[in-house]
Amino acid sequence: MSSALKRDQHKAIGALLTPALIIIIVFTTIPALTTLSYAFFGWEGFQRTTYVGFENFQSLFQYPYFDQFKAALKHNTIAFVVIMTFQTSIGLLLAYAMFRVKRGLRFYRVVVFLPVIFSLVVVGYLWQALLDPYYGPINQILTGIGLPEFAKPWLGDTATALPSLMFINLWRWVGFPAIVFLAGLNAINQEFLEAARIDGASEGQIFRKVIFPLLAPSLTIITVLTFIGAYEWFDLPFVLGGSNGSPAGSTDTLALMFYRLSFGSIDSGANNVGVGSALGVLIFTLVGLGAALGSNLLRRREVEQ
Amino acid sequence: MKLLASRTFFQGILITNAFLVLLPVFFLFNSSLRESNEFARTPFALARNPFWENYRRVWSEGEFGSYFFNSLIITGGSLVLVLILSLGAGFVLGRYSFKGNSLVFGFILTGMLVPAKLAILPLFIQLKWMNLLDSRLGLILVYTSAALPAAVFIMSGFFKSLPSDLDNAARIDGASELTMLRKVMVPLVRPGMAIVGIYSAIPIWNDFFLPLVFLQSPEKKTLMQGLTVFFGQYASQWGVLFAGLCLAALPLIVLYLVLSEQFIKGLTAGAVKG
Secondary structure (H helix, E strand, C coil): CCHHHHHHHHHHHHHHHHHHHHHHHHHHHHHHHHHHHHCCEEEECCEEEEECCCHHHHHHCCCCHHHHHHHHHHHHHHHHHHHHHHHHHHHHHHHHHHHHCCCCHHHHHHHHHHHHHCCHHHHHHHHHHHCCCCCCHHHHHHHHCCCHHHCCCCCCCCCCHHHHHHHHHHHHHCHHHHHHHHHHHHCCCHHHHHHHHHCCCCHHHHHHHHHHHHCHHHHHHHHHHHHHHHHCCCHHHHHHHCCCCCCCCCCCCHHHHHHHHHHCECCCECCCHHHHHHHHHHHHHHHHHHHHHHHHHHHHCCCCC | CHHHHHHHHHHHHHHHHHHHHHHHHHHHHHHHCCCHHHHHHCCCCCCCCCCCHHHHHHHHCCCHHHHHHHHHHHHHHHHHHHHHHHHHHHHHHHHCCCCCHHHHHHHHHHCCCCCHHHHHHHHHHHHHHCCCCCCHHHHHHHHHHHHHHHHHHHHHHHHHCCCCHHHHHHHHCCCCHHHHHHHHHHHHCHHHHHHHHHHHHHHHHHCCHHHHHHCCCHHHCCHHHHHHHHHHHCCCCHHHHHHHHHHHHHHHHHHHHHCHHHHHHHHHHHHCCC
16 A cells, blocks of 8 residues: 555544544543443532442432332333233234235335334324323224223223333334344245245244244344333333323333433422432443343354354 | 135234224324314214314414424434434445554444433533533534444445445546545445435434433424423314324325335344444
8 A cells, every 4th residue: 555545544534533433422422431420429409519439329229219219120121021022922923924925015014114213202192192081092992892891091090001001112113023023034045944845844833943043133133122122111101101100100110210310300309310320320230231141142042044 | 725824814914913003193194184172072083174274273383383493403413414424434444444443443333332311411411511401503413423323333334345446446546535435435325325314313303302301492392392392282182283293203204105115224224233
């Protein structure tokens, strides 16, 4: 390489790489590292006071925070298990159906994925209207087909609020695993499937013994992303239940609690930046460790094509 | 016979799913074209005489127009920055071999692991200190930073896949590095730019969390953030509310229908970024 070219390249590296790096460092790296330090200080409003060691972390495990923390963690865990079970298996079913049909494939692909581009604000308000106790079509249908006892104030009842949120989440997100699995299915070498068919395997056997093991990489991605999404669940609960997880905290999540601690709320009053940051660090650690551990375990059962 | 039966079964599943997806969307659009008290009486009836007045009211009363404009500015501004910066960085990281290339690349990728929400407090205090709180520019910079890592990752992949003779041919013709990037490379990585653009635009247009925290002035609020205000103002005026939701969802729906192939590719590319 000539030295003139080298000089030109060095200049290009400087000019083209530096702006992107500066923006990432200033608006992502520094704030992320600072969060860590915030958790070890006392705070009055947004003013930092003194170093307090692990006190903020301890507060999370004491009155009044511990009860909220336990309830929120429980809701996140339920959300992960339920979403993982239903959203993933329905997504897989839709993907496999799209893999098998020829007619209408383009249309189905566009429709399956459509809700994923909707804002959760739009989705939240749309479903709030659909589930409205008085005007909502869902309750009217239930009453109409002779099941009035099932017509409920879905989002206003502590027993049904969280399941309703998970259902709405399913409606909005299921296209995502479906498309990822479809991409995985299309990447499978057709010769394997042909060989299995020639050997007389049924479609069910082919799915279980050939396709499913080969889909392991897609399943790893979906599991890890679902885990992260479930433990950082914020938008939908916030739009439908506000920052307190209404009704009566039945839809509270760790991220909502983090938001209340960071910025205060109507009910619990002033914010507590120290405890909030401690919770933030805890969520990040939980999600990071869980995702790393999960992807390691899951990768082990991935097979080579 | 069995094959036919299973084909029918899968068609049935996909048609059912299409109904479950499209009915609520149709309900939303249909209801946006009906008078509010008419809707309250018969939520299911078809809008035979479209009542466009709802849309006129959404647009002319209240702040909806300004919310829409702010969202356009913020999403558009972030997109332009993300595209320009990821083109440059993707080009350098994808095509030059220099000391520290993989180190810089690895550092940029760690940006994808940091959930922006959890760094919100320091970001809030930092923006205040930089005089960028309650500012559209501040929000644009934060969004750019959040979208850049994935964008650089995708762009560098596209640059890597171009044949290596290309650079030298342009260099022999006496083009400088920047001219070569602009004239030779950029036209060839357009598909990548489409994916990056879509992949960045959806979450920015749809986001309400960062505006909620960072923007306080009513005249700076974005569409998704503004919808929450709007829902308070027009409570029980169903027709107007539905019209508002339709308008908020419309830009991405149009973009999606036009570019659905790239949309789907972009989001799966984003998903398998790890």
